[in-house]
Amino acid sequence: MNIIHSLTPPPRRGFLEKSLALVLGAISLAVPAAAGIAAFLNPWRQKTEAGQTLRVASLASLPLGGSPQSFPVIADRNDAWSHFPTEPIGAVFLQRIGESTVVAFQSICPHAGCGVSFDAAAKQFHCPCHGAKFEADGRRSGNPSVSLRDLDALDVEIRNEDEVWVRFRKFKTGTPDKIVRT
Template sequence: MSSGSGGEPDAGRRGVLKLGIGALGLGLAAVPAVPAIGYLLFPTGSKAGEGAFLPAGKRSAFAGAVPVRVDLYADKVDAWNKTPDVKLGSCWVLERDGALQAFSTVCPHLGCAVDFDAEAQKFKCPCHRSAFGLDGSVEAGPSPRPLDSLEVKEENGLVAIRLVRYRQGVAQKEPV
């Protein structure tokens, strides 16, 4: 039977056992809960490369007034995989007055791919005949705004560009 008077030592041991079993149960419940919370919160983190500066190349590759098309890559991470070097988009980079400028290759009208016409010295959308000057300004066509400029950063002879996607078909530059 119980030792001592009124069984109090047994009640104390039972309390410690209850606390221990409760703590063990909470620990076991936390094992699947932590990854589940991470999974639910994952979309709130940064998207693969979007909004971040992505490497574009050496500064020397962009010398001169002829625009250079650059594909921008980043690692894509989802809940199960990490895929290295996924192409996120492209941009045109050119030097004007000693500084680099970058423009999205996506036409602000309907999202077609904008090419550079070296003979005409203009950016042109082949789908709807929008044309843009070397400064990105609209020179012809239905585009509601100039080419979308992208932020350029130079550091230690390397160029990086912040890739941002913008809504098409509107006069204001609205990030998507």
């Protein structure tokens, strides 16, 4: 007597393994894509490219005609996953050249990115890494100059008569042109 076997459904274990592999594959693609989208839409990143205008000092703290002074730049910072409240994001040099006129320079050396300091005796900015020098007004010094461009000047606003606000941006180093770093 012939025995007719009925068709059996595919083994359940194989089906579950395939499903799990599909889900894991989808997650492995979705996570980097989500991080990329979040980073692109991140408001801090957009503000950095455009330049955040931040309060850096009071006008009263800058003596008229005094030497450039270094001030930290403090801001809230967010990356794709976290919020970092009030962190230093850099430093600027401020110099008051008029009753209500202040100039600002990025403290990052445009040669290769070290931090410059101001030598009050020599009345020059100096970079410790490769010896670049800049005049007090930011012009590069030396013949030939180590740096391909002057110190990077930043836009300044005086608000409420005594608040010094700076549009803080960073720029590519090693280039003759001032190119905003994104």
